[in-house]
Amino acid sequence: MKQYFTVGLIVFGMSVCSSLYAHALSKPTGPVILTVTGNIKNTNTDNKTAEFDREMLMKLEVVEQKTTTPWSEGVDLYRGPLLKSLMAVLGVKSGTLTVTALNDFSAVVPVEDAYDYKVILAMDINGQPMSVRTKGPLFLLYPFSDVASLNNEVIYNRSVWQIKSISVE
Template sequence: MALTLGTAALPAEAPQEPILRITGQIEKAGRIAEYGAAEFDRAMLEALPKLVLETSTVVTDGVHRFSGFLMRDLLDRLGAEGETVTATALNDYSVDISMSDFHDFDVIVAMEMDGAPLARDDKGPLWIVYPRDDHAVLQDIRYDYRWVWQLSELHVK
């Protein structure tokens, strides 16, 4: 699969209805609040280069087609510097993910599954998805815990 990284800058306007907040060791963002956080609404995230990934999951049946953006694209655009990203969901589930995961694998933040937007009451609006079927190592349960659905916040440390 060929990947291209977009060169467009993230929008500088304030998000309308933020769905993702990023804190920690970041240098820049489309919108940085005075307390050091970047917040993004759906339109801002949709402006990032798209990637489609087909893979199975441990919580759904069969192979699904996920559409979203590469996590490393977002973190690179923010100037994220750190070893770990803590991903937190709307239900307060959180897990630490090594920054190396995002460079070693094409981990996406999915916004759609099988052509439909991810709904808040079913894994959405954002879901961290690994290319599970492309790498045998990703079929280990340790990686399954990193598939954060209802993603709402990232903290880079």
Template sequence: MLSSQAIALEVPEGPVILVVSGKVGQPNVGDEAHFDKAMLKALEQHETITHTPWYDGVTRFSGPLGRAILEAAGAEGKKMRVIALNDYAATIPVSDFEHYDVIFAMQANGKALRVRDQGPLFVIYPFDQYPALMNEEILVRAVWQVARIDVE
């Protein structure tokens, strides 16, 4: 379980690109935590340079750490359902975010991820740093076009 920071989330000013629902202790819209691009950029950022099955060669991904998003939302669950714009969903244990620097990539090789490029958010694991993560169980958790996280 992640410890939540005792900060209140501001209401997003720009278009909402991520909604965190479920066991959320720091909601900012009803009982959900909504994030716009600026809010996500204000969280702790990380860069992961890795090979993936979806890009040729090594790619430099950057974006907020998954654990930073959960902390900002005051998430209290053990697992989360990460849901894409097309309703594809994968269940990811919160422990993945505690043990690895899993990011919600907003950029690849310095360019913003658009919907057609698997954006606006793409769950990226540090595959090259931990080669054992390159397996089917983890690859299905690398959700792209992320729109929602439901914390359970």
């Protein structure tokens, strides 16, 4: 009987902790550059969305990626958080992402891409923050130079730049 009580307390404690963690995202202090909505576990607004400023995104697992793209000449060095790091912070493990740009162009991206490839939300190019003019503030970038099979129209269409929001389904 004592074992069942102890197990019950542990399960209750874990559910309370996970419930608290579900709202553990800090609030942005700078301009919001990304809003995530939909089926997310962790939020930081009253309307159950997650908003991020540049500083918050740069606190995630950030990597550098040297790659060519179909939209630029030569090799560029991009820097930004791994998409899978953002998914982890939001509590997303599967589903689809509708990634929307400032001009309302959108693409559907399987969450699996974040785990199968080193997809990043590029924020810097060649050591400089990406402006809207240079496909910023966020560019969903696949490792085109590292994985030749990513060089196809399906993946090119998923590579949204000037990202403003992501909806998780």
